Amino acid sequence: MITWKAKKHHIFIETPASFDFKVNLDYLQRNANECMYEIENNRITRVMKINHMRTLVRISEADRENIVVEFLADTEPILLEDKKAIVHDVCEWFDLERNLLPFYEMGWQDSLLKQAIERFYGLRVMGLNDLFEALCWGILGQQVSLPFAYTLKRQFVEKFGDSLDYNGKKYWIFPSFDKISRLTVEDLADIKMTKRKREYIIDVAKLMANGDLSKEKLLHLDDLKQAEEELVRIRGIGPWTANYVLMRCLRYQNAFPIDDVGLINAIKFVMGMDRKPTKEEIRALASQWENWESYATFYLWRMLY
DNA sequence: AGCCAGGAGATTT
């Protein structure tokens, strides 16, 4: 259990030893076109949705063992349950409750992971807590470069999302599946993604609006395989997107987007290969990562950017 | 200019 304490306008959350705020911050800053939060002076500012309320929070490192959440724009939660919800979401975002020591113990002896672990010690798989956002991000990222994916996301969010204003800046809230479920592909015509992707996103929004698809349902399945099957059944979601979402949103430790180009390139780079590794070679390397595939992938991705 | 990008679905073999 995570220890936290609420002050008048702040909440302090204790972080584990194998956590490094700056390393995670670096990850969050990997693309300047990110639209869901702002980072300035080592402080993250973003909107968080809890119990049907929206709060603008600023998260920073208080000291080596604590991060602090400040509330801005008069959106401070008063009720204890709302404060608890904030703590819960922050913990989930930073994956604070996971014990990384077994991962490090394993990775330390793995020639591929060793460098990544040395370089990014304290890095967590940063979450995409919201299932609709995670699915959309996965779909948007299919077969396009990362910079372009960020552009698509920004267009989508700024056209269909809500925002809170603070000090003359807008802090965006990801479009709701309710809203998107009522749109047509023509409504999304301005967003320069393929028509197919527009269909996928609207269809996913409809499934969520119907209640046929939800984070809760996926979390209540027994294991990764079942959740993956459930997701892959949806048009537009293949093994890559399913595992990406299982990793970043549902937080299955063994989620593994094995076909990911980034992972392939990272392995090629770290091993100094002059060609891309085959799927079989990746499987062989990953056989040592059992039950830590998601973290292994995330750390290797970091070697590229 | 051409290749590729944090793929997926449909069609063919």
Place this chain on the structure above:
DNA sequence: AAATCTCATGGC
């Protein structure tokens, strides 16, 4: 089942 084709668009 596995290989191949088509989609589709910006970045480098």
